[in-house]
Amino acid sequence: MAIQETCAQGNLLVTPVRVVFEGTKRAEELNLANSGKDTARYLISFVEIRMNKNGTFQQINEPDSGQQFASKYLRFFPRSVVLGPNEAQAIKLQLTAASQLEPGEYRSHLYFRAVPDEKPIGEDDPPKDSTGINVKLTPVFGITIPVIIPVGETAASVQLSDLSVDLAKDPGLNVLFNRLGNSSVYGDLTVDYVSPQGKTTQVGVARGLAVYTPNTQRYLHLPLENKPGINYHTGKLRVAYITKSKASTEQLAQAELQLR
Numbered sequence: 001m002a003i004q005e006t007c008a009q010g011n012l013l014v015t016p017v018r019v020v021f022e023g024t025k026r027a028e029e030l031n032l033a034n035s036g037k038d039t040a041r042y043l044i045s046f047v048e049i050r051m052n053k054n055g056t057f058q059q060i061n062e063p064d065s066g067q068q069f070a071s072k073y074l075r076f077f078p079r080s081v082v083l084g085p086n087e088a089q090a091i092k093l094q095l096t097a098a099s100q101l102e103p104g105e106y107r108s109h110l111y112f113r114a115v116p117d118e119k120p121i122g123e124d125d126p127p128k129d130s131t132g133i134n135v136k137l138t139p140v141f142g143i144t145i146p147v148i149i150p151v152g153e154t155a156a157s158v159q160l161s162d163l164s165v166d167l168a169k170d171p172g173l174n175v176l177f178n179r180l181g182n183s184s185v186y187g188d189l190t191v192d193y194v195s196p197q198g199k200t201t202q203v204g205v206a207r208g209l210a211v212y213t214p215n216t217q218r219y220l221h222l223p224l225e226n227k228p229g230i231n232y233h234t235g236k237l238r239v240a241y242i243t244k245s246k247a248s249t250e251q252l253a254q255a256e257l258q259l260r
Helices: none
Strands: 012-015 027-034 040-047 049-051 057-059 074-077 080-083 088-095 104-115 142-151 156-166 172-181 185-194 200-211 217-223 236-244 249-258
Touching (some): 012 104, 012 142, 027 080, 156 236, 156 249, 172 185, 172 200, 172 236, 172 249, 185 217, 200 217, 200 236
Antiparallel strands (some): 012 027, 027 088, 040 104, 049 057, 074 088, 104 142, 185 200, 185 236, 236 249
């Protein structure tokens, strides 16, 4: 099964896009909204995933070395919802058996899967053909959001390295995230072009980038904008990795690349 982590897929919107049970927090309320024109049913479950070095996700059954699942310490309800057009519903998520947790970071992902209609409304029965086989493919949309339980002293730092610009087709920035510590990192990456005269122009942004434990590295290729006055053979790129909370904004890492 292909796994996609995002806040919206198909006609389903989920907020918040991630849950972290920090401090004394023991419960969270998620909001599911159907932005489509048809009634839809969604099944909700936990899945365990591995983040690959290129940022893609892969479903797994057993944790990798250094990885701990959070699902057995969590419960949620309801486990399925039916939403009409522009309807929304809350999902309750609770932390249980917290006293059994050893220090470290625990992570699982809530999976919201759309259940397709057996026969879409308004669709006529297909003509019968006794000479062949009728095959119908129905896309199934699903998204996940991470649920993280940090226990005890957890900390992480990140550095950006191996920066390069790819100009083979459309311009793009290659960058390697290097994570240290016993917790995941999460934030937005912004790229500014600084001209030889010192003028700064934002040319790229990627929101909601994570490097999950136990991964120590993540590679990213980020497309850059071709704006008037931008010359990727001169000047420099200033790259910043920033995390935001309700209370503050913190720069996790910064790097610069001289262009030639």
